[in-house]
Amino acid sequence: MRYEEELNPVQLDAVKHIHGPLLVVAGAGSGKTRIITYRIAHLIESGIQPHSILGVTFTNKAADEMRKRVQGLVNRSPLISTFHSFCALLLRKEIHHLGYSRNYVIYDEVDSRNLVKQILGGDEVFAAFSPKEIATSISYAKNRGITPRQYAAKARTTAEKLIARSYDEYQRRLKENGAVDFDDLLILAVELLEKFPEVLQRYQDRYRYILVDEYQDTNRLQYRLIYLLAQKHKNICAVGDPDQSIYQWRGADITNILNFERDFPGATVITLEQNYRSTGLILEAANNVIKHNKERKEKKLWSELEEGHKPVYYLAEDDRLETEFVANTVYELHMRDNIPYRDIAVFYRTNAQSRVFEEQFFIYKIPFVVIGNVGFYERKEIKDIVAYLRILTAPDDSLSLIRIINTPPRGIGAKTIERIGAFAGKHKLTAHEALKRIDEVEDVGPGIRKRISGFVEMLEEFRSKMNELRPLELTRLLIEKVGFLDDLRKDRERGEDRVENVEEFLSAISLFEDECPEGTLEEFLQQTSLFSDIDSWDSDEDRVALMTMHNSKGLEFPVVFIPGLEESLSPHQNSLDSRSMLEEERRLFYVCLTRAKERAYLTSAMQRLRFGEITERFPSRFIGEITDDLLEKQGEELVTPSSSKDFFVPSQDWDEKPVVRKKNQAALFAEGDKVGHPLYGEGTVIEVEESPAGQLCRIRFLKDDETKTIAAKFARMTKL
DNA sequence: ATTCTGGAAATTTTT
DNA sequence: TTTCCAGAAT
Numbered sequence: 001m002r003y004e005e006e007l008n009p010v011q012l013d014a015v016k017h018i019h020g021p022l023l024v025v026a027g028a029g030s031g032k033t034r035i036i037t038y039r040i041a042h043l044i045e046s047g048i049q050p051h052s053i054l055g056v057t058f059t060n061k062a063a064d065e066m067r068k069r070v071q072g073l074v075n076r077s078p079l080i081s082t083f084h085s086f087c088a089l090l091l092r093k094e095i096h097h098l099g100y101s102r103n104y105v106i107y108d109e110v111d112s113r114n115l116v117k118q119i120l121g122g123d124e125v126f127a128a129f130s131p132k133e134i135a136t137s138i139s140y141a142k143n144r145g146i147t148p149r150q151y152a153a154k155a156r157t158t159a160e161k162l163i164a165r166s167y168d169e170y171q172r173r174l175k176e177n178g179a180v181d182f183d184d185l186l187i188l189a190v191e192l193l194e195k196f197p198e199v200l201q202r203y204q205d206r207y208r209y210i211l212v213d214e215y216q217d218t219n220r221l222q223y224r225l226i227y228l229l230a231q232k233h234k235n236i237c238a239v240g241d242p243d244q245s246i247y248q249w250r251g252a253d254i255t256n257i258l259n260f261e262r263d264f265p266g267a268t269v270i271t272l273e274q275n276y277r278s279t280g281l282i283l284e285a286a287n288n289v290i291k292h293n294k295e296r297k298e299k300k301l302w303s304e305l306e307e308g309h310k311p312v313y314y315l316a317e318d319d320r321l322e323t324e325f326v327a328n329t330v331y332e333l334h335m336r337d338n339i340p341y342r343d344i345a346v347f348y349r350t351n352a353q354s355r356v357f358e359e360q361f362f363i364y365k366i367p368f369v370v371i372g373n374v375g376f377y378e379r380k381e382i383k384d385i386v387a388y389l390r391i392l393t394a395p396d397d398s399l400s401l402i403r404i405i406n407t408p409p410r411g412i413g414a415k416t417i418e419r420i421g422a423f424a425g426k427h428k429l430t431a432h433e434a435l436k437r438i439d440e441v442e443d444v445g446p447g448i449r450k451r452i453s454g455f456v457e458m459l460e461e462f463r464s465k466m467n468e469l470r471p472l473e474l475t476r477l478l479i480e481k482v483g484f485l486d487d488l489r490k491d492r493e494r495g496e497d498r499v500e501n502v503e504e505f506l507s508a509i510s511l512f513e514d515e516c517p518e519g520t521l522e523e524f525l526q527q528t529s530l531f532s533d534i535d536s537w538d539s540d541e542d543r544v545a546l547m548t549m550h551n552s553k554g555l556e557f558p559v560v561f562i563p564g565l566e567e568s569l570s571p572h573q574n575s576l577d578s579r580s581m582l583e584e585e586r587r588l589f590y591v592c593l594t595r596a597k598e599r600a601y602l603t604s605a606m607q608r609l610r611f612g613e614i615t616e617r618f619p620s621r622f623i624g625e626i627t628d629d630l631l632e633k634q635g636e637e638l639v640t641p642s643s644s645k646d647f648f649v650p651s652q653d654w655d656e657k658p659v660v661r662k663k664n665q666a667a668l669f670a671e672g673d674k675v676g677h678p679l680y681g682e683g684t685v686i687e688v689e690e691s692p693a694g695q696l697c698r699i700r701f702l703k704d705d706e707t708k709t710i711a712a713k714f715a716r717m718t719k720l
Numbered sequence: 721a722t723t724c725t726g727g728a729a730a731t732t733t734t735t
Numbered sequence: 736t737t738t739c740c741a742g743a744a745t
Contacts, residue, residue, distance in 0.1 A: 059735080084735050109734080182735060250734065352731050355736095372734090406721090413721045448721095532735065550733050572732055588733080611730065612736040 001045065001073065003038060007031075014237075014270045015039045018046060021230075021264035022237040023215075023257070027301045028286070028594035029277030029556070032239055036211055037066055039237065041073040043209055053078035054207040056086060056226070058214045060535040062554055066213075079207075083222050084182060084530050087189035090203070091180075092526070097196050098188055103522055105179040105394045106529040110378055112139070112170075112181050115399055119169050129162060137163045138170055142183035143219050143251030176430065178396040186221040193228045204232040214554070215240030215260075219251040227263065236264060242297060243290055246550060246588045249581070275301045275594075277556055279308025282600050285626045286593045292625050293583045310632040311593075311600040313623060318607040318614075319564075323360040325634075326561050329601060330366055330544060333559060341367055345545040345557040347592045349570040353563065354546050361544065371547040375533040381488060381498045382505050386525065388478055389471075391432075392463050393522045398431035405435075408487035410451055419443055458482075471521045472509045549592050560596035562589070565604045565620040589622045602631075669697050674720040682720065 003015055011031055014024050015038045026032040036055065044050055055078060057063045063080045071077045081089070088106065095102060107115065116138070117131040141151050141163075148168040155164040174180060180188060193200040210230050212218065215238040218226070230236035240257050248254060261267045275283055283303050290296070316322035326346065333339040346357055351373050361368045376382060384407050387400035394400075406412045423441045424434035438444065438452045462478055469477070479485065485502065489495040512524045534551055545557070549570070564570060571585035593600060604619045623631075669675065673685045675697075683701035700707045 082735065185735090247734080249732085350732055375734095409722070411721065415721085530735075548733065569732090574732065584733095609736080 001041065003042065007034070007038065008274065010270060010272055010274075011035055011038075014272075015042050017237070017268060017270075018043065018048075019235055021234055021260070021267035023260045023264075023267055023269045024237065024239040025257075025269065025271040025299070026239055026241055027271075027273050027275060027299060028241065028244060028591070029275040029283075030272035030301070031276055032213070032241075032272075033066065033069070033554075035272075036213060036237075036239060037069040037073065040066075040070045040078060040211065044070075044074050044076055044078075048209060050076045050078040052207060053209045053211070054086070054229070055080035055211045056083055056213065058082065058217065058554065059532060060085065060530070061537065062213065064535075082530070083218075083225070084185050087185040087225070088526055088530060090189050090192070091185065094192055094196075094199055095188065097192055097199065100175070100180070100188070101178050101394070103178070103394050105177070105390050105397045105400070106185070106526060107174070107179050107181045107399070108378070108529055109135075109182070110383065111179075111399060114403075115173055115177075116166060116170060118399070119166055119173065129159065134163055134166050138167045139181075139183055140251065141167065142187060143221060145187075145220050145224075176396070177398050178394050179399070183221075186219075186225065190221055190224050190228070193225070200228060201232070204229055208233045209235045209237075211237045211239070213239050214244075216242050216245040216254060216257045217247040217252040218256050219247075220253050220256075223253065223256045230264075234264065243293075243299065243587055244553070244591050246553065246584060246591060248584055271299070273299060273301055275303045276305070277597055278303065278594060279305050279598055281307050281310050281630055282593065282596050282598075285311050285600070285630045286590055288627060288630065289586060289593065289622055289625045290590045293586055295580065295583060309599050310630060311596075311602055311626070312634055313626075313631045314601065314603045314634045315619060316603060316605045319356055319605045319609055322563055322603050322605040323356045325603060326357065326563060326601070327360045327364040327366060329561075330361075331364055333599075334366075339559060341542045341544045342539065343558040344561070345547065345552065345555070345559070345595070346561040346563065347547060347549045347552045347595070348562075348564055349549055349572060349588075350564075351548060353569075357546055357563075367543040368546055369537065369541070369543045371537050371545060372533050372551050375531075376501070376504070376536065377528055377531060379498075379501055381484075381501055385475070385479065385484070385502065385505060386528070388482070389475065389521060389525060391459060392466055392474075393525065395432040395459075395463075396430045401431050401435075405452075405455065408483055410455065412448060412452060412455075416444055416448055416452075466521065470513055471519070471524055472506065472513055474521065475506065475509055549588050552592050552595050556595050556597055558597045559599045559601075560592065561601045561603070562592050563603045563605075564608075565589075565602050565623055566608070566617040567620055568617075569608075570620055570622070586622060589620075669719070675699060676720050 003012055007015060008031075011034065014022065014035050017039075024032075024035060026035065040053060040055065043053055055063070055066060057066060057080060060082055063082060063085075067077045067080045070080075079086075091100075091104070092102060095104060113131050113135045116135045120129070120131055120134070148164065148171055151160075151167055152164040155161045174184065193203070207229055210226060212226055217240070226236065226238075238257065238260060242254060242257055245252060245254050245257075261269060278286070280303055283301055287300060314322070314325050316325055330341075330344055333344065334341060348354060348357075354370050354373060358368065358370060377386070384404060387403040390397050390400045391404065402417060405417065419441055420431065420434050420438070423429070423437075424431055427434070429437070434441070435452060435456050438449055438456070444452075458481065462474065462481075465474060465477075479502065485499055488498040488502070491498065508528070509524060512519055512527070516523065534547070537545070539545070549562075568576070570589060571582055575581035575585045602623060604617065604623065606617055607614050608617050609615075669685050669688060671685055671688055675683055675685060681701060683699040685697050686700050686707070687698040698707060
């Protein structure tokens with residue numbers, strides 16, 4: 001490959017470097033991804049085996065993309081994953097050393113919070129503290145490498161003592177449930193490598209060449225992990241930019257990148273300051289802002305690209321008009337300048353801000369996709385199904401068990417669950433074991449007993465089928481057996497959406513089966529718990545992307561909108577009285593602005609609706625930090641509500657829904673059809689309903705004369 | 721045991 | 736405005 005033609009001399013130095021520690025300080029848009037991919041390609045072309053290379057990125061999406069690019073260059077690819085996925089992989093093979101089961105379950109944030117809630121439970125002293133706050137504090141401590149014991153030793157205030165106790169109990173219950181949380185993945189991986197030198201050595205010799213992206217956002221545990229792995233061969237390449245550090249609030253430690261040369265003596269340091277992404281004026285505006293940070297190593301990006309357009313600043317009267325301006329401008333750019341929707345993005349500070357844009361874009365028929373918000377796997381209906389599947393693979397996960405024992409409702413209430421819990425506690429049993437001995441639990445009525453044992457038997461039945469059935473088939477049968485769809489459809493308002501989500505979940509399993517023909521249910525579950533919303537975003541679809549400022553990291557778009565640039569939103573209220581937090585807010589804004597290739601639109605509102613109440617707002621200080629000659633101002637009087645209306649008149653014939661989802665609907669069954677079902681046997685279709693999830697059939701089955709609603713697409717039914 | 725109801729709270733950012 | 740939760744009604 002001709003590296004000289006594809007890279008500038010500085011980039012080339014970074015790419016051609018093979019042995020020893022290397023730090024690449026890569027300013028925004030300086031070709032960071034390019035360097036990493038070409039460097040991997042170069043390593044492989046120099047005769048290094050792909051399997052001895054490890055690449056670590058921030059998101060699964062970034063990892064996928066990088067893998068594809070390397071694949072495109074040299075037709076081979078090493079392991080590239082996120083820190084968390086890598087740790088999960090490592091632990092899957094080695095966790096037994098630490099006394100955990102290999103089939104451990106990964107708890108996400110919601111699970112963690114529920115567990116904390118459970119711990120605080122009956123104790124009224126704790127009522128003053130929210131489970132969320134405590135969960136956050138615990139996570140914060142964990143990311144700093146503080147153990148429960150260390151925390152307890154240092155605790156002084158009542159709150160700290162409470163957190164200390166909760167933390168300790170939290171860890172105990174995690175282990176009891178055979179579960180680990182996100183933070184544990186890192187903690188346990190580090191613990192494993194520290195306590196078992198022979199394991200460490202194996203992995204050191206396996207991954208001789210390590211690359212870490214977004215190094216400025218690694219925390220102490222992640223640093224430790226990399227340090228351990230790279231200690232022997234010292235072939236570590238870290239790429240990052242201190243000006244783009246935006247995760248200190250969750251424990252990212254900027255000193256990791258600042259002390260690189262101290263930690264890896266003899267390191268080569270390469271700094272990239274030429275920007276290839278943004279046109280001149282946008283870049284200059286960004287430089288303007290970031291230079292206001294005090295805690296910063298001087299660095300000035302420059303560009304050979306043309307000056308381009310000035311960033312536009314629009315001050316709206318209120319948030320409604322702000323979104324209208326954005327929608328108008330998007331519409332104009334699309335219609336007049338033929339800019340595809342996929343080239344446009346909106347970055348806001350808080351997820352709550354997305355709503356008004358969704359509504360406005362909907363009115364304007366502008367196709368869009370919201371990235372982030374409530375992640376797919378965090379939706380209740382999906383978490384419920386996942387809980388069922390987890391229980392099959394890991395019976396001890398009592399959190400999941402409690403979640404599903406009465407979902408859908410089967411007459412097992414809070415009181416009963418409490419009694420079972422007490423029984424389990426008394427006899428030192430897991431919830432699962434206690435359920436099996438339900439006959440010994442006192443004060444439980446005969447009807448309830450019967451339902452519980454029925455429930456337990458059903459789980460056993462499915463568990464025994466786990467080996468013979470593929471995950472998709474198993475999940476389908478489970479959903480039908482439990483009557484999950486019937487339950488969802490009881491919700492008149494959102495039932496259809498939920499059924500549709502279930503459908504999407506099944507598609508995800510199907511995709512997994514295609515990709516990993518040998519993949520087990522456990523592996524699927526582990527993979528999904530480390531999935532984030534941005535990972536599944538298809539950037540080829542022609543839609544405007546809506547996401548938080550944090551999610552914009554690592555991306556680029558020709559056109560970028562940054563709304564809500566007001567004091568108390570950006571910079572955020574909670575950061576106003578700390579200089580370091582304020583500087584992080586500034587970096588965040590800087591990151592967003594440098595995503596823009598050709599056009600940037602910055603907007604603020606003077607009034608904003610908050611919880612249905614009007615609040616007064618002031619333009620962000622960040623706007624003031626950009627010199628006037630760099631901004632094209634479009635103020636209140638320039639685009640008033642009336643004149644903005646002139647931009648856009650929705651035409652009458654645009655009647656189709658702007659956001660169209662592809663559906664592969666096939667008319668499968670009709671009323672009166674005789675059908676055979678793998679679980680229920682023979683039946684007759686008595687009603688067919690078309691839904692977003694395809695046909696839903698009400699079917700009366702001969703066996704016990706029962707009527708059930710079944711999604712035709714997913715049931716393996718045959719016409720008789 | 722489940723569903724309904726009204727009052728209170730909610731919004732920082734996430735692997 | 737929407738979401739959440741405790742207590743009341745079924």
